[in-house]
Amino acid sequence: SYERYLDAVRATDKAIGRLLDWVKAHPYFGQHTAIVIRPEFGRDDEVNEHGHLHHSYGFRGTHRVASIFWGPDFNRGVDRKTVIDTLDMAPTLTKLFGVDALHAQGRTVPGLFKTI
Numbered sequence: 001s002y003e004r005y006l007d008a009v010r011a012t013d014k015a016i017g018r019l020l021d022w023v024k025a026h027p028y029f030g031q032h033t034a035i036v037i038r039p040e041f042g043r044d045d046e047v048n049e050h051g052h053l054h055h056s057y058g059f060r061g062t063h064r065v066a067s068i069f070w071g072p073d074f075n076r077g078v079d080r081k082t083v084i085d086t087l088d089m090a091p092t093l094t095k096l097f098g099v100d101a102l103h104a105q106g107r108t109v110p111g112l113f114k115t116i
Contacts, residue, residue, distance in 0.1 A: 020070070034071030034096055038089065075114055084109050 016037065023029045067084050073096060084092075087106030094101040095108050 031072060034069070034073055036070075036093065037068040039065055069109075069112055073113055075111060079111065082110060 020035065023033050023035065085106055087104070088109055089106065090104040091101040091106050091108045092112065094104070095113065
């Protein structure tokens with residue numbers, strides 16, 4: 001039911017808040033931890049083999065969702081204009097680890113990382 005869904009969302013939000021509070025308060029992890037939150041939003045109009053709506057590759061709206069990037073490597077602030085596609089996650093996350101995503105189809109999210 002919708003109420004059970006809201007309960008799950010609230011519990012998830014609370015758990016993420018506890019984790020973020022702990023990381024921020026820790027002397028080492030607060031300075032060396034990146035947290036990336038990319039929820040799965042949206043269902044398309046294509047019914048799968050189980051009779052449910054899902055996230056098909058053909059329905060681009062399900063691949064563009066709100067994203068949170070928090071940590072010392074990221075610029076601060078809110079960007080409501082840059083569209084982050086699912087394909088952008090591999091090159092963005094591999095850059096965070098200092099690895100090239102040679103065969104990735106997406107792009108590193110522009111303006112996300114601090115420049116040194």
